[in-house]
Amino acid sequence: MTLASVPLELSISEPAQFLRQLFDIAVRRAQPAMAMESHLPGLPTGRTLVLGAGKAAGAMAHGLEKAWPVDAPLSGVVVTRYGHVPPQHRNAAASRIEIVEAAHPVPDEAGEAAAQRMLALTAGLSQDDLVICLISGGGSSLLTLPAEGLTLADKQRINQQLLASGATIHEMNTLRKHLSRIKGGRLAAACHPARVVTLAISDVPGDDLAVIASGPTVPDASTCADALEVIHRYRIDVPSSVMRDLERGTLETPKPGSALFAGHSTHMIATPRQSLEAAADAARAAGLNACVLSDEIEGESRDIGRMHAALARAVANDQGAFQRPCVLLSGGETAVTLTRLPEGAKPGRGGRAGEFCLGLAEGLQAQAGVWGLAADTDGIDGVEDNAGALVTPDTVARGKAAGLSLADHIARHDAYAYFQAIGDLVVTGPTHTNVNDFRAVLIL
Template structure:
């Protein structure tokens, strides 16, 4: 196979993974996007997401001699291990993907930090994926327990992220532009790391600093479409439609700017740039491949087989790259361990059926794939044979994690302190006609 072995493929996939993470590392990509600090006035830093702690550290390093204050919220265990003890931006930790009281308290604290500022002041908002759950603050009349129940239904529904966040924004006192509106008349500059297909600012962390074009009517339609069973108070709130989120043209957002500092496509391009040195010709299928994870895995296997057999869409040795947020629709009676990445990879592995000369990786760049302690996994030609399990039954029960754990191909990185969604890489050694 042109000198390609399991060990060489493993090493290449590890190098591609590191290239993706490096492209999205806040310490390297954030400083060049910072605005000019105000000549007079305060600088208040707020933020929410899986990358929030490292983004805050990047701001503190770049603006080492400026007076800063503020607070950001990230996931438990995702603070920066070597952060200085005398940090100026406080870091709170909360739960993800299920909201909790510390996250709600952090969101309320951020709103309090930005209220009462003047035109000379600057609010720097550091936004990244995971921020929706981490800053869940109920709208007036709702409780956190009710929003936790909503979140559970959203995760079970199989709805894509933009539809989930449409509903979330109409139940929130923080998202849908409300953070930026609270900071008026201060200048608000958002630095964002995208984890969503299309890099829509209104979807990343449910858009706390940008206007929201969606409506209560759209949120109600989505609830009906997916047959969600929501608490009565939530249903009543959506039906009443009392207070829309902040709409385009709202004067309170006139001084709000948005800067995207890292995206899924940037990560994929970094992987493509690293590929030739590894002896691989890269091809990027796209950064917004969505749908059921297992079905996408089957489709990607078909593309890899075509490349191996016919040299289409690329002649090997090559690497087929893609990104995007798939969904996993949980079936009744199943409670497996895993996430989008390993479920996609297991669907791919079953379709490849041990075909030689093809190796694959599916992983979430935040380091946590769904309900697991792994970022994702690798699939080698012998992986399914090595695991000793009924892999089709495991896929039906959403037990993808168990398959790759048994085969010893899980990728355990811990939190990476960034998040540009899932990345997938398939190495095809060469044509096998």
């Protein structure tokens, strides 16, 4: 099913299809074209430069270019994840904004080269010029330019440690900002004295612009001391020279109140809450009770899955705060802390959405009348080719019939293999947007 084919009327007669349709509605609400034109600034007297980074940067750039006057000067470059350039942009005869591709979640040379190009393009900007920055989730990895004393290999190693640590996105990006020459407000500082307008799609709990893509265009209130705290808390290995620079405060970021940000403006064009509310409205139109639990849920993915299972079982047994038939919706950014594997066990595959589904299936205990879906709204769960997975009342039974142990797959963080074997991976391909996790639990 494509996003364009989402039906206007939903039916719960096919629970799995119903949940997938809710996901598609949530993703469609977050498409940049839905809101780009209404947030564009007026034309400057000078030139307009477009810079950007994130999983939605390609779609944002394409939408901006379509809405921008054809006779008005426009140029620039944005970086997105490999495979996330919109097809309509690839097929365009000519484009004023270049879209380049780089690696996510671990940065590569292409991302570093893109960051260097962006800084180079800011040279010579004047107060008559306008810079439109298109920022979305994933930009922290895609827009990488190591601080003095760090190499790209260092940044790759540090990023891999952070991803495996269980740190929250706020904590990870606090450190990333202080180890970069372009994040944490430094891109905006390089644009001075031009006016900067930031258009953002949120993928973080709380929609904090300083956290989205590590805030390259907004002031950073976090400090070198905060970055050191993350290093110590999660035992992140960084070069001794960088540790000394952090301790001395020489890697500090531009702070709120700085004249560098005078006259700048920011606009949030899509958020997780908006997408969850769109799904909730669709569910209510189909005759269900719908509750958005929160768009800011964090924690271990499997544990959040078990928590949702406890809520669902209570509702299914008419003991909860919600009346069935209902759907419980939530978002946020959970984590997968890679634990020591059982002796002789092979490491598994999968991201936080799949791990949530493992925890949900375990916690539901084959509860009748409950289905669940968790997926990443960018269409990629971790580094796999699926967006997430589906849980049904017989998920565990079908797993056993296929010779699978749910406990073993949980212990090895192997959600992908489990749900692939029973045919319940959710595969969408790149969606060209990113408003973080989408979770829906249906209780009939």
